[in-house]
Amino acid sequence: MTGTLLEVSNLHAAYGLTRVLHGISFAMQDGTITTLLGANGAGKTTTLRALCGMVKTQGEVRFAGSRIDGKATEDVVRLGIAHVPDGRGTFVNLTTEENLRLGAYVRKDRENVEADLERVFSYFPRLKERRAQQAGTLSGGEQQMLAVSRGLMLRPKLMLLDEPSFGLAPLIVRELFEILRTVNAKEKVSMLVVEQNAAMALDLADHAYLIETGRVVLSGTADEIRRNDAVRRSYLGY
Amino acid sequence: MDAFLHQVLAGLATGGIYASLALALVMIYQATHLVNFAQGEMAMFATYIAWSLINAGMPYWPAFLLTVIFAFVLGVVIERVIIRPVENAPVLAVVVVFIALLVILNSVTGWIYTYTIKPFPSPFPAEPVFGKYMSAHEAGAIGVTLVVLLLIYAFFRFTPLGLAMRAAAQNPDSARLVGIRVGWMLALGWGLAAAIGGVAGMMVAPIVYLDPNMMGGVLLYAFAAALVGGIDNPAGAVFGGFLVGVLENVLGAFVIGNELKLAVALVLIIGVLTVKPSGFFGKVFVTRV
Numbered sequence: 001m002t003g004t005l006l007e008v009s010n011l012h013a014a015y016g017l018t019r020v021l022h023g024i025s026f027a028m029q030d031g032t033i034t035t036l037l038g039a040n041g042a043g044k045t046t047t048l049r050a051l052c053g054m055v056k057t058q059g060e061v062r063f064a065g066s067r068i069d070g071k072a073t074e075d076v077v078r079l080g081i082a083h084v085p086d087g088r089g090t091f092v093n094l095t096t097e098e099n100l101r102l103g104a105y106v107r108k109d110r111e112n113v114e115a116d117l118e119r120v121f122s123y124f125p126r127l128k129e130r131r132a133q134q135a136g137t138l139s140g141g142e143q144q145m146l147a148v149s150r151g152l153m154l155r156p157k158l159m160l161l162d163e164p165s166f167g168l169a170p171l172i173v174r175e176l177f178e179i180l181r182t183v184n185a186k187e188k189v190s191m192l193v194v195e196q197n198a199a200m201a202l203d204l205a206d207h208a209y210l211i212e213t214g215r216v217v218l219s220g221t222a223d224e225i226r227r228n229d230a231v232r233r234s235y236l237g238y
Numbered sequence: 239m240d241a242f243l244h245q246v247l248a249g250l251a252t253g254g255i256y257a258s259l260a261l262a263l264v265m266i267y268q269a270t271h272l273v274n275f276a277q278g279e280m281a282m283f284a285t286y287i288a289w290s291l292i293n294a295g296m297p298y299w300p301a302f303l304l305t306v307i308f309a310f311v312l313g314v315v316i317e318r319v320i321i322r323p324v325e326n327a328p329v330l331a332v333v334v335v336f337i338a339l340l341v342i343l344n345s346v347t348g349w350i351y352t353y354t355i356k357p358f359p360s361p362f363p364a365e366p367v368f369g370k371y372m373s374a375h376e377a378g379a380i381g382v383t384l385v386v387l388l389l390i391y392a393f394f395r396f397t398p399l400g401l402a403m404r405a406a407a408q409n410p411d412s413a414r415l416v417g418i419r420v421g422w423m424l425a426l427g428w429g430l431a432a433a434i435g436g437v438a439g440m441m442v443a444p445i446v447y448l449d450p451n452m453m454g455g456v457l458l459y460a461f462a463a464a465l466v467g468g469i470d471n472p473a474g475a476v477f478g479g480f481l482v483g484v485l486e487n488v489l490g491a492f493v494i495g496n497e498l499k500l501a502v503a504l505v506l507i508i509g510v511l512t513v514k515p516s517g518f519f520g521k522v523f524v525t526r527v
Contacts, residue, residue, distance in 0.1 A: 072414075089409065089412035090409075093408055103416055154416070154417075
C-alpha cells in the first residue's frame with residue numbers, strides 16, 4: 001500500500017433542485033477494495049457519478065494527489081479511472097469485441113491492446129465465445145462481465161463499480177466477485193464498489209463506508225462494519 | 239428494350255447521387271435523431287466553391303479534392319457554431335434552425351453567384367460507354383459514388399475513430415465513460431456528411447446544371463430514399479437511393495411523364511410513412527406507455 005489514492009472531502013451534488021449528496025467525505029488507499037453501502041436513494045450511484053464528472057458538484061475530489069472535481073468525464077477516464085456504470089452501459093448494437101476495444105479507446109499503447117483482449121477473455125471465457133455477437137443479445141450476466149471487462153481494457157488504476165451484482169443469479173455474482181478479487185490482487189487495480197448486497201460487498205472489500213441520505217454515517221474495515229450491530233440488523237438481516 | 243435499359247442505367251447514376259445524400263441524412267439522423275433539411279443546400283454551396291476553383295483555372299480533380307475538404311470543414315463549423323448551442327433545444331426549434339440554414343445558404347449563394355443557371359463541367363469524357371446505353375458522366379458518377387460509399391463503410395467498420403463515432407451516436411453516456419469526446423464526434427459526423435454531400439453535388443451538377451435551387455429536388459429524392467431504406471439504416475438508405483433513382487427514371491420515361499417525376503418521391507415518402515414507417519430495413523421501436 002502506497003498511500004491515499006482517492007480522497008473525497010465535503011462533496012455536494014444535486015440534480016436540479018434535488019440535493020443528493022450533503023458533504024460526503026471518504027478516502028481510499030491505493031491497491032484496496034473499498035465499498036460504499038447504503039439503502040436505495042442514499043446517494044451511492046450519485047457519488048460514483050460525481051467522481052467522474054457526470055453531475056455538477058461542490059467540494060473536493062483528489063485522485064493520486066491532484067484535484068479532479070470539475071473535470072469532464074472524458075478527461076477523468078484519461079487519468080485511469082474506469083467507471084462500470086449502473087445498468088452496464090452496453091453498446092447494444094456493437095459486437096462484444098467492439099465493446100471491449102472501445103474500453104481501450106484512450107490508450108496510447110495500441111500494441112498491448114490485443115494482449116489485453118486475451119487477458120480479459122482468460123477471466124471471462126464466455127465473452128470469447130460471444131466475441132462476434134451483438135452485445136445487446138448477451139444475457140444480463142454476460143453483459144455485466146462485458147461491462148467489467150470494458151473497464152479493464154483501460155488498464156485502470158481505479159475501477160468504480162456500480163452495483164455489479166444487480167439482477168444476477170447468486171452463482172454468477174459469486175463468480176464475478178471472485179474474478180474482481182483476482183484482478184485486484186494480481187493487477188493492483190483499486191476498486192470502489194457500490195452495493196446493496198452488503199454481505200457480498202463486505203466479503204470482497206477491505207474497507208467500507210455506510211452512507212445514509214448523502215452522508216457517511218459509519219466507516220471502518222470490512223470486518224468492523226460487519227460486526228456493527230446496526231449494520232447487521234439493517235443491511236445484513238441477522 | 240434499349241430505351242428501357244438506358245433509363246435504368248441513367249436511373250442508377252442519379253440513384254447513386256440520391257444514395258450519397260441519403261447516407262449523409264442518415265448519418266446525422268443516427269447521431270442526433272434529426273433530419274438535416276439544409277443538407278442539400280450545404281452540398282449546393284460546396285459545388286459553387288468547386289465551380290469557382292475550376293473557373294479560376296484549377297484542374298478538375300484538385301478542385302474536387304479541395305471542395306471535399308472545404309465541405310468537411312463547413313460541416314464541422316456549422317455543427318460547432320450553429321447546431322451545438324441548440325443541442326438540447328426542443329425538436330421544433332432545431333428544425334427551424336435547419337430551415338434557416340437552408341434559406342441563408344441559398345440566399346448567400348444567390349447573392350454571391352447570382353441565380354443565373356451555370357453549366358458545371360464533368361471530369362469524364364463526352365462519348366457514351368457500354369454501347370451508347372450510358373453517358374460517360376453517368377458511368378463515372380456511379381463509380382465515384384461507389385468509391386465514396388466503400389470508403390465510408392471501411393471508415394466506420396475498420397477504424398478506431400469510426401468505431402468511436404458509432405459508439406457516440408448509439409450511447410453517448412457510455413461513450414463518455416470510455417473517454418470518447420462525444421461533441422467532437424458529432425462535429426466530425428457533420429463534416430463527413432457535408433463532404434459526402436459535396437461529392438453528390440459535384441456529380442449531379444453536370445446533369446441538373448448549377449443554380450442555387452439545384453438540390454431542392456435532389457434532397458426530396460434523398461429523403462424518399464432514406465425513408466424507403468429505413469431512416470436509421472445506412473445500407474438501407476443506399477439501397478433506397480438506387481431504387482428511387484431507377485423508379486423515378488423509368489416511371490418518368492414510360493408511365494407518368496417527366497413533369498410528374500418529383501411526384502414519385504412525394505408518393506414514396508407518404509406511402510412509406512403511412513404503410514411502413516420504419517422502411518424496408520429500419521428497426522421498429524416499441525415504447526411502453
